[in-house]
Amino acid sequence: MAHIMTPEPVEDGQKSEATVAENGTDRSNVTPISPRAARELEVREGRVRAEEIFRTAEYEGEALRMGQVLRRVRESLGFQLTDIAKETRIRENFLMGIERMEVQSIAPGYLKAYLLTYARYLGLPEQEVVQRYTRECGGVDEVKTAAPVPKIGQIQKQRTKWPLIVAGAAMLAAVIAAGVTAMVMMNNAPEEPLSEAPVAVSGARDSLFDNVRTETRPAVDLPLEIVAVRQGWLEVRGADGTIFLSRTLAEGETFFPRLNAGWTVSARNGGDFQWRVGDVVVGTVGPEGAQVFSLSVDEQLPRAAELLAPPEVAATESTKATP
Structure with a gap:
């Protein structure tokens, strides 16, 4: 007569070794995800971080200017400047200058177009990026007078801006004074009157050159x-x-x-x-x-x-x- 063998009951609280990780985590109800799904999850998390950085203009408690915001957003999304330069056809040194807000090498009139393209690539609101960036630089067409910001990795907490404002006002006053002085000197410079050259005339008869005059074109x-x-x-x-x-x-x-x-x-x-x-x-x-x-x-x-x-x-x- 055959005997029916029944499995031994598993005591409460015990789990199969195959469903328990080394650290004791129960994996019986965990469904493993594919590498593609893991990558998509990572991209979503990066996008959330990027949007938070753009919205608050802060990173790890430090306030950022718009150029630094663009760099932190790019890093959160895992993009490299070399790849962006190839796809947008914007030179890599121009992209680096935009992130550092050192745009002296960019020809006037091109900065706005570069900002629109870069913001579109990063998935940021284009017009808002242009407005915030150019406002911090001082203008759309001319930003050469904007002081460069500290580079990423050497960012310090912002200090009071009053010394910079006072220094900028003093520099502006000096430039205006120099310009006014130069204009006054130019306006007061003596002008050489244009006069007809003298012609020698014979006492006995009219000179042959009586009608000849030397003229200097104004x-x-x-x-x-x-x-x-x-x-x-x-x-x-x-x-x-x-x-x-x-x-x-x-x-x-x-x-x-x-x-x-x-x-x-x-x-x-x-x-x-x-x-x-x-x-x-x-x-x-x-x-x-x-x-x-x-x-x-x-x-x-x-x-x-x-x-x-x-x-x-x-x-x-x-x-x-x-x-």
Whole structure:
């Protein structure tokens, strides 16, 4: 007669070794997830951290400026600058400069476009990123005067901003005073009157050169232009700081600055450009290989007028009249 074997009952509180982890955790009701699901979970957690950083502008209790927020968001999402540069076609050093808020190397007019593209890539509200970033930098088109923020890893807790505000006000006052002084000096500079050259006349008869006069063309009417003798970078500013040109000019390209308006010229290599009036070369913008900063356009006018003036004509008496 066969005997029926029944399993021994498992005492309460005991679990099979296969369902108990080494640390004693009961895994009998835990369903393992796939690597893909684990990755998706990690991405979701990173997105939550990124949104929290963007909303609060803080990271581990430290206040962040917008450039630092962008970096912390990128790191939370697990993105690398090299990969972002390839996909957005924005140079990696430009992306790094945006995160550090050191955008001096970015040409005016491009910063806003870069910010929109970067914010879209990170999944952040684009217009809000642009507004917050440019507000902290001081403007959309011109941010060169913005002081760079500390780099990630060396961030310190923010201190009172009053010393910076006072120092900035003092610097602004000094710049305004210097500009006013320069304008006063330029306006008070003596102007050489344009006068007709004297003509010698014989006492016995009218001079043969009685109707000949030497005239100097008014400097304000000179078609003074800047010509690139080879490819180079040039910047032209108005008296109020407005940038009318700031880019690399190709060889042979020209630019006509406004005259008697206080405009200035800057170049990375003064030898790349020449002052010309038509086919007459007045001179180079600066020495070969030397940088030029805020060179006055109006100061080139006297030299250009002198080069274009016809030679003086003077007649002398060949014989003296007799009584």
